[in-house]
Amino acid sequence: MSKKYWEKLPQGSVVLEAGSSAKFKTGGWRSMRPKWIEENCIQCMFCWMYCPDMSVKVTAEGKRAEFDFEYCKGCGICALECPGKKGNKAIVMEQEGK
Amino acid sequence: MGDIVAVTGNEACAQAFKQINPDVCAAYPITPATDLMQRFSSFVNDGKVDTELVLVESEHSAMSACIGAAAAGGRVATATSSQGLALMWEMLYIAAGTRLPIIMPLVNRALSAPLNIHGDHSDGMGARDTGWIQLYSENAQEAYDNTIQAFRIAEHLDIRVPAMVCMDGFIVSHSIERVEYIDDADVKKFVGEFQAVNPLLDMDKPKSYGPLILTDMYHEYKRAQHEVMTKVPNIVREVAADFEKMTGRKYDLFETYRLDDAEIAVVVMSSAAGTTKDIIDQYREKGIKVGLLKPRMFRPFPFLEIAEALQHLKAIAVLDRADSFGGYGPLFSEITGAVMSMNSKPAVINKIFGLGGRDYLPDQAEQVLDELVTIAKTGKVETIKEYIGVRE
Known part of the structure; x- marks a missing residue:
């Protein structure tokens, strides 16, 4: 007899695969979307440091790259912390889907 | 054969812990269970066991530490009572849902308010839906024997479910009785080597405990948890059979006394059964x-x-040492649930007794039996739920 779906679940809901949270794409939760304005970016990496997820990508040279929208939930912390250049923010939040 | 000693229920359970030598015990003192872990902590201090004793700041932390240690891959035990168990409440569900075979003597005591340190089953009954196995003990011997068997039952690879071993506060925990101990080597052999399942400390196979599981799969995990509990009775019986081979003392899912040809019967747990x-x-x-x-x-x-054991009866009195205010006693609810499956249904009454350690006296038992005799004769139940031994 084949096992029922619930009979095949791991005992005690233990997750036996390391790093499997990467499969959980949380970008769909986003209602606000950060926009990176490169000409105002001073490469301070505050956004990378403050991001509660790992949604600010960094290039091999250690430079700031585009957002990882598969995981960015649009919390806006990066935009808040961004010092920008001469009063102009390098990250601004926009309505998602606009 | 082991020593025959005069000890309290707490002392007997501490002895069982000493013989089993768990890897980790995290505990916080609470009357009347304090004495149990205090005695065990002396064994730790005197080097009689090599248990890591974690002294925490609350019962919530005690159970949390036990969960961590059990997930890490250790054999884990603790003990508590009353308010302590109540403070553990959320962690009890986590221990069971995570399928960690933690062993916990529960020295049954009333719950506040009003504050009361004496024995009743309010604490254990409040935890009946947590997913823990619960074994109730009539006396110190049963508390000792149940503690040893609980390790084998809970750690069985087909189930892995935590277990509480209950005994009546003070009446059993602090009364000195004759207890037959089992030799250390026999206890060790009986419980066997602990086998860790998915231990966190297995660094070659990293894993996560306690994931978020929402509407898509939570229902299935709970269905699976119920299924595991249906496997417990057979394991309890298997372990009891092995235990009888070792000690000659017989255990089962329940005990019957002069029941086979009876027309009326009392259903009651723990010390009041004596x-x-x-x-x-x-x-x-x-x-x-x-x-x-x-x-x-x-x-x-x-x-x-x-x-099956009750179906030939005319009338049954279920004695509850706990109450459900505005409802029937918890044991009564289970017994009437069992009666549901019978073809001819006996009359069942519910008596609430012994709350907050109030003595259960022989004349109260007589009063109950006299009422059952009348019900068996007339077939009429006057009042389903009543309090006995209450001042009027």
């Missing part, structure tokens, strides 16, 4: 066919087995 048996003997001498059923395993509750 008093009731004495009165049953007296009534039997008068020619009244009365018996007793004492549930040992309250969770999972053996509905069908109990129904």
